[in-house]
Amino acid sequence: MPELYNSWLRRAPKLAAMSYEELVARNMLLIGAPDTVAAQLRALTQQLDIAILTCVFHLGGLPHASVVRSMRLFAEEVLPNAVRGAKRAAAAPRS
Secondary structure, three states: OOHHHHHHHHHOHHHHHOOHHHHHHOOOOOOOOHHHHHHHHHHHHHHHOOOOOOOOOOOOOOOHHHHHHHHHHHHHHHHHHHHHHHHHHHHOOOO
16 A cells, blocks of 8 residues: 555544544544435534545445445435535524
8 A cells, every 4th residue: 555545644643543433432433324424414514614524435444346335425415415405504594
């Protein structure tokens, strides 16, 4: 594996040091069906005012076909759903 592939480990050492369980407990992983992930993404965007989202689709020994499927679902279903939901929330009257 090229060294550049893991360059994020140097840029985010605290994140790299967290266990899977800790990442889940801190809501730092977006996991689930496309609608679920879109809802998680909208919630995090509202809470954190996210400007940049970095995605890692290859975790552990996940087979290549599963990684590609996750990436396609994210691009084709999650992002459009999250953007539509965010636009609806922004347009809704505030009380």
